[in-house]
Amino acid sequence: MAIVYDHISENKQKTALLLGAFFVLIIGLGFVFSQAYGSPEILYIAVGFSICYALISYYFSANITLSLSRAHAVDRSVTPELYQVIENLCITAGLPTPKIYIIEDTAINAFATGRNPQNAVIVFTTGILQKLNKTELEGVAAHELSHIGNYDIRLMTLVVVLVGLLTLLADFFLRFSFHTRGGRSRNNQAQLIFMVAGIALALLSPIIASLIQLAISRKREFLADSSGILLTRYPEGLASALEKISLDTEPLEAANKATAHLYIANPLRNRHNGIGWFAGLFNTHPPIEERVRRLRGMA
Secondary structure, eight states, rough: OHHHHHHHHHHHHHHHHHHHHHHHHHHHHHHHHHHHTTTTTTHHHHHHHHHHHHHHHHHHHHHHHHHHHHHEOOTTTOOOHHHHHHHHHHHHOOOOOEEEEOOOOOOOOOOESSSSSGEEEEEEEEHHHHHHHHHHHHHHHHHHHHHTTTTTHHHHHHHHHHHHHHHHHHHHHHHHHHHTTTSSGGOOHHHHHHHHHHHHHHHHHHHHHHHHHHHHHHHHHHHHHHHHHHHOOOOOHHHHHHHHHHHHOOOOTOTTTGGGGGGGTTGGGGGGGHHHHHTTTTTTSSHHHHHHHHHHHOO
């Protein structure tokens, strides 16, 4: 179990590092444009807006995600067997029982969200409840509880918030630059250099931030698979569930790019058929075949 606690500590450290890295990018973007326009207030506005946006998004991200996914809460009377599975695994993991939500969709998928274990939610599609047997469902539930126990949900929430924030600021600065071209930025050579640097930074920052987000998401899936097996002691359950998910051709109607990385398997995988290492950079999840191979190697 020591390895699990190491990963929790690692996630908390990465949370702090990510916050620092993203805010450095945001401050850098604001600084470059403040120099380009000779207006220090641009930097102050960018930093102030970033802090407010990050705090609001962080505390309300779960509600926003559930709304985007068209999920609704269910109680024990609706899904008694699912509640029993979750509660038994939570006792084993030493976690509080999360709220359970359902997406009315025949696709096979699930995800966890929230700021921490005390505010966590696990979401299942009706398809996953209908098409998986009990041991497979336990494997999926253990995987999602591992995301909660490992504080992946906090890490990924912060990453999504900050990537969105950086993209929003970059888009604002780009639009501002093109609408004000020919202004005072051309009156000074240094300002012109800062303007060019600012546009380049505004173009590249969201791409770099998104690649960081996707790389972290892929690593978290491998970790949650491994941690989930510590709860069920049965790798074949999750391996079999992942195989069924990989063969499922039903599109998940509520899926979108903003929430795709949260699911146990990429809900957009049938919409993106790129191959090769370059396409792999933009995948939210590692290949299911690789995950199944690793799981069966643990048996």
